[in-house]
Amino acid sequence: MTGSTEAAAHPGGLEIRRLTSAIIDVSGVHVLPGRPVALVGASGSGKSSLLRAIVDLDRNEGDIWLNGVRRADLPAPEWRRRITYVPAEPGWWGERVGDHLGDPGEDRSADLRRVLGLSHIRPEQPVEQLSTGERQRLALALGLSRNAEALLLDEPTAALDEDNRALVEELLDPMLAAGLVLIMATHDPEQARRLGLERLEIVRGRIGGDQPDPAGTGT
Amino acid sequence: MTIDPGNGAVMLAAIFLVVNAGLSLALQLGFVRRMAVAAVRMTVQLALVGLVLEVVLNSASAWLTFGVMSFMVAVAGYEIMARQERPFGGFWGYGLGATTMLMGSAIVTVFALTIQLAPEPWYSPRHPTPLFGLTPGNAMTGIALGLNALTGEVTARRRGIEAHLLTGISRWQAMKPAMRRAATAGLVPIINAMTATGIIALPGMMTGQILAGADPSQAVRYQLMVMFLIAGATGLGLIVAVIGGVIRLTDNRHRIRLDRLRG
Incomplete structure (x- = not known):
């Protein structure tokens, strides 16, 4: 089974079919555009491991489709350009902020940085010098600037105060309304409610029970 | 002109290691053992390699x-x-x-x-x-x-x-x-x-x-x-x-x- 028949069977959104790794065992999840999902579960239940497995950072087995394209049919870098993962603790490959922004002409995150209250940060500043919250917002701005088809956010506001959390939610809200495919790991039920996310619970690496219903009417 | 150092002359050069060992003991620098082991190891290894090389060089095999x-x-x-x-x-x-x-x-x-x-x-x-x-x-x-x-x-x-x-x-x-x-x-x-x-x-x-x-x-x-x-x-x-x-x-x-x- 390949090609057009498969593509027709997997029309839109992010569809996970039986994804297993050393830590997780997920039988089926379908996140549709405009039906974003809050991934909830106790610490150590496998939220980050599931997100890492989806972008293929850890060894895993399983089939995933994004808007009709199968993960196994794409090289991993191409898959990661289509689906962006922003970890809870962002990583930095360079010393300075500017090392992560791309060349001046290609700096696509400038507007997002301004919206997230990071206008004061200059490219020559060492990343180490930023506060935890500034680093988290910068990583989010960089992730969003890649304009991927789907977004996986791991506790994106965990290190932020109330005002900055509101900035992030105000930024995401219209994107979700426009049909962004999103899975957000969160500990905050209020945030999930404010953003209109459907609850997807992971327990000891497994997802079962109350999955979002693709045909449902929402909450 | 080549002066071939005898075994005694070579061993005499090791006297500085003994001085080092004495200093290490006095100052508690703690390298006596490691240095002694390394020195003995080197002596044995080089003596053996000399024997092996003599055989190898004479054999042309x-x-x-x-x-x-x-x-x-x-x-x-x-x-x-x-x-x-x-x-x-x-x-x-x-x-x-x-x-x-x-x-x-x-x-x-x-x-x-x-x-x-x-x-x-x-x-x-x-x-x-x-x-x-x-x-x-x-x-x-x-x-x-x-x-x-x-x-x-x-x-x-x-x-x-x-x-x-x-x-x-x-x-x-x-x-x-x-x-x-x-x-x-x-x-x-x-x-x-x-x-x-x-x-x-x-x-x-x-x-x-x-x-x-x-x-x-x-x-x-x-x-x-x-x-x-x-x-x-x-x-x-x-x-x-x-x-x-x-x-x-x-x-x-x-x-x-x-x-x-x-x-």
Whole structure:
């Protein structure tokens, strides 16, 4: 089974079919555009491991489709350009902020940085010098600037105060309304409610029970 | 004129080690044991190698020459693995260092024997054995340092490298800074040696030759040739070892695979 028949069977959104790794065992999840999902579960239940497995950072087995394209049919870098993962603790490959922004002409995150209250940060500043919250917002701005088809956010506001959390939610809200495919790991039920996310619970690496219903009417 | 130092004269030179040991005991610096073990080990190893070389040099047997070389590589390969904080698991832990070191050393030794020195017959062991004895020792140090830097770098900076991979770049692009650091770490000793040679340090081989009565300009020419060969063998072996290390530390889905390291 390949090609057009498969593509027709997997029309839109992010569809996970039986994804297993050393830590997780997920039988089926379908996140549709405009039906974003809050991934909830106790610490150590496998939220980050599931997100890492989806972008293929850890060894895993399983089939995933994004808007009709199968993960196994794409090289991993191409898959990661289509689906962006922003970890809870962002990583930095360079010393300075500017090392992560791309060349001046290609700096696509400038507007997002301004919206997230990071206008004061200059490219020559060492990343180490930023506060935890500034680093988290910068990583989010960089992730969003890649304009991927789907977004996986791991506790994106965990290190932020109330005002900055509101900035992030105000930024995401219209994107979700426009049909962004999103899975957000969160500990905050209020945030999930404010953003209109459907609850997807992971327990000891497994997802079962109350999955979002693709045909449902929402909450 | 050559003065052959007798065994007694050689042992007399060890008197400074005894002085060192006394100082260490008095100041509680704690290196007596390690220094004594190293000194005894060196004495035994060199005495044995002298015996072996005498047999090898007198035999002119290609097989014996080859056997001695294989033994050197086997031991040096083990040394590379033993110097890793976290060596690769399985065959790779030994194999990556040993094969790349063998490759670098073999290429330059064959080159030197066929093009530069061309002894008759080529296996006449007075040339290949000492030549081949110099390159693995230095290539061993370079490769061990380089691989250790590579695995240490990827272990320490995993989060940053993964963040870079998440932007949709290939494993080779993401590993470039780690590869650069590994190459630098492995090449620094030989670069330092080339820089300092002749000014603040007279190379041991050349000094030994002059003490043994050789013409200084001939000794210099040999030393230059040997240094070029050593640097070449170290560089070749190191580059291939680092590339092999990256292949092993990542996989074809462009993931970091620290699970392939031991420990």
